[in-house]
Amino acid sequence: MxxxxxxxxxxxxxxxxxxxxxxxxxxxxxxxxxxxxxxxxxxxxxxxxxxxxxxxxxxxxxxxxxxxxxxxxxxxxxxxxxxxxxxxxxxxxxxxxxxxxxxxxxxxxxxxxxxxxxxxxxxxxxxxxxxxxxxxxxPAMAPSSQPKPGRVVVGIGDAERPTAAARFALAQAISRHGELIAVRAWRCPAHETADHPLLSGSPASAHRQRAEEHLDDVLTVLDRTGSEAAVHRSVEQGPVHQILIEAATGAELLVVGTRGAGRHHGLRLGPVNHSVLHYAPCPVAVVPDTR
Missing domain, CATH: 3.40.50.620 (HUPs)
Incomplete structure (x- = not known):
């Protein structure tokens, strides 16, 4: 049923x-x-x-x-x-x-x-x-232009494996016969320099590479068996909420996860959730963390 x-x-x-x-x-x-x-x-x-x-x-x-x-x-x-x-x-x-x-x-x-x-x-x-x-x-207001049919955007956080939000987003893209845009935002802390012991070369390049590798790892594990939905990667520098809001322009749905209830029930939404719920130009799906 x-x-x-x-x-x-x-x-x-x-x-x-x-x-x-x-x-x-x-x-x-x-x-x-x-x-x-x-x-x-x-x-x-x-x-x-x-x-x-x-x-x-x-x-x-x-x-x-x-x-x-x-x-x-x-x-x-x-x-x-x-x-x-x-x-x-x-x-x-x-x-x-x-x-x-x-x-x-x-x-x-x-x-x-x-x-x-x-x-x-x-x-x-x-x-x-x-x-x-x-x-x-x-959202209270309709978007200024028609979204691309079937486009679903999902934010990929720090989790090593696909979250419930990623799986939900993929299922939505498949059912819409559309495409999934997996977004990974990254930032280079201002205090890091090229001589940082964990970095080689440009700090910004190292952070970007790390973000790209993490996104690839998550999407590789994400089960796309029988999927007809195209999956695109987007790795952008900047604040997470800003990157997601910009990526949501022209989308049918933006999907974000929660950070887990922890010991204190009801404290699952972080600042990124709040920002996209307020300002995203398309419907926003908030998917609870079920891990």
Whole structure:
């Protein structure tokens, strides 16, 4: 049985963009689509007197919201398997729970928060930090130009073997019949000179060579059996977040990993994750480290 693609909706323009992306992804990958609206209104309405038979306005609004979302998804693809659910729960807690049994969770970068101008909403950030499956965050604005069909970009970090993010990115590129751009950023510390005991020749050349060799090693181990997706290497000097944001221009999806939960659950996102979630020009998939 295929795990569903879960999309969180709240009626905002951002959640509608996320719904459209999730519906298209579900249709393309032949996964069922699960639409979830979570709100705490029922907890408070549960305190209403039992003799009050009128349904709360918040309940009517929530049911109308998910029904409209379900209709919108099925208009995009009449054959799509769609279910919708209203949950009396905190949105983050509800979506984290959904992530246990989901192929991915999709949501907009901003919802109906108090500060409408924020680049990234609190729900998006919290979910990316705590989800048990990949989280795809859809930017509020459409890109200025059409992305190249099937292009997927993934950041390759310091791990010696392919991470869950690298495997997810390759699977996405294969399913899209597209290409995978594997990006490895490198920097030469300012204090290193040519007479550094671990370097020979130009320090910059040595760091670049080391980055190229590491990328080759990771991609060699990455299982591409039966893959029809072309895999391209990109080794660039500069800050990781800047390199990834630039590489994401013209891509359908940018994939990044987490740094592991460690002892303190919920501390998995580093500065690179935060930067790409705020500024990437395309959807960003944050894939939890499952090693």
């Amino acid at each position: 295929q795990l569903p693609i879960v999309v969180g909706v709240d009626g905002s323009a951002g959640s509608l963009r996320a719904l459209d992306w999730a519906a298209a992804e579900a249709a393309r990958s032949q996964h069922p689509l699960r639409i979830v609206h979570a709100s705490l209104w029922e907890r408070y309405e549960g305190m209403r007197p039992t003799f009050d038979t009128e349904r709360p306005a918040e309940q009517v609004l929530a049911e109308h919201l998910v029904a409209s979302a379900q209709e919108r998804a099925q208009l995009l693809d009449a054959d799509l398997d769609v279910v919708a659910d209203v949950q009396p729960e905190d949105p983050v807690k509800a979506l984290v729970h959904e992530s246990h049994e989901a192929a991915m969770v999709v949501l907009g970068s901003r919802g109906r928060g108090r500060i409408a101008g924020m680049l990234l909403g609190s729900v998006s950030l919290a979910l990316a930090n705590r989800s048990h499956c990949p989280v795809v965050v859809i």
